[in-house]
Amino acid sequence: MTLTVSAVIATYNRGPELRIALTRLMAQTAPPMEIIVIDDGSSDGTGAMMRAEFPTVRYIRQPHNGGLILARNFGFVNTTGDCILSVDDDSWFEEPDGLARCVAHLQDNPDVAAVACNIETRDGLVYFPKAAAPFDVPWYVGCGHLLRRSAVEKVGLYMPELYRQGEEKDRCLRLVGAGFRVVALPGVMVYHDKSEKGRKPGLERFYNHRNDLIREVARCPAPLLAWRLARSWAGNSWKNLRRGPRLTDLKVLLALPEILRIGLKHRAPVGVEAYRRWLHLAKTAAPSGASMEKPLNRKPLSRPAASRPAAAERPSPARSE
Structure with missing residues (x-):
């Protein structure tokens, strides 16, 4: 039986970017069976756009900005898929079969709890060599990964007190400690537009x-x-x-x-052996050694034209407030 997929997208004041992310996700050859958008208190008309343009997407507006991690936890407990896809409101698969390939890897590898997609940013930087075979990594990136629900249920939700960053490392360390693997799929590309809105x-x-x-x-x-x-x-x-x-x-x-x-x-705490293994992966398998803040490839890489959004649908870069 094929694993079912729920998608969770947290958003805050990025209506135009969210429109692209949802359109691309719904156009996948095997789209999620359900999509939930958690709006963290947007004031830019995101709600009106969702009601008018995406009536089949479950839209929940939080009364206040509780942070990205709280929104992702909320999405997890309010979905039912065997797998949980997480993309940001400014990220999307570059190829139409990207999600299907992620699901297939989880289907074929029951010891894998999460797959980390290869992230490409708007300036052309890429996290992993695209031609590499799948390999174990210490963590995934929030803007493009697929989780096995049963594995996450064993280790628990994100720590809400982290508020906005570092939750991926903590969860993946717990998954490794529980005997699971986190695997990168370098050939599955997710484009991260990295909207400047809200970035400080x-x-x-x-x-x-x-x-x-x-x-x-x-x-x-x-x-x-x-x-x-x-x-x-x-x-x-x-x-x-x-x-x-x-x-x-x-x-x-x-x-x-x-x-x-x-x-x-x-x-x-996880076991000493599992912790040392996670540290080894952080030194050898994570982009730029120990941090995913800087991708592996330093030189800008050109993307295939088909992976780029059309000019009419690409939002212009926004200034930080």
Whole structure:
């Protein structure tokens, strides 16, 4: 029996981009059996667009902005598919059979809990070599992945306190700890338009640093915890320093009581062997070594014309507010 698929898209004030994402998703050769859009309090007319143009899509508007992770958790518990597809409101499969190929891989490999699609950004950067065979990775990217529901139910939902970043790493570490695999499918391309709406680099740096520390407190085995906390702090501080003087480290330092409280609240460390395996994958299989913030290929790559949205449907780049 073929696995069924539900799709979850969280959105906030990206109506034009969401229109493209939904249109492309619904045009897949094997589209999801259900699609749910969680609107995190948009004020740009997204609701009116959804009601007028996508009446078959389940649209839920949250009364306030609760964050991306809370929206994804909400979508997971309110869908019924054997698999959960996650794409962003500004991302879509480049090929019409992309989703079908992801489902086929989960169907054929019962030990795989998640497949990570190959992400290509608007500036032409690509996360994995396109011709590579499937291989194990330490985490997927939120804007393009497919999850096996039964595996996620064993390890639990995302930590809502992470708010907006780092949830993929934490869940995948738990999946590895539970004996599952996370596999990259380099030939399945997802284009990420990376809309500038709502992106705040300073906030992203803060949450990257903060949430890495929370993950270590929550998941790292006790014998390795002190070393990993120091390593995580030093690594993130160095990345921030390379981008110029920042207040991020000071903000994270002030947030340490909160970091410890959240991490200890969710503390359920994985085994030492599983944790070391995950670290090894983070060093050898993740783009740019230990971070998916920078793709593997540094030189811009051209995309096939067929994968690009038509000029009329592509939104113009928006300025950050």
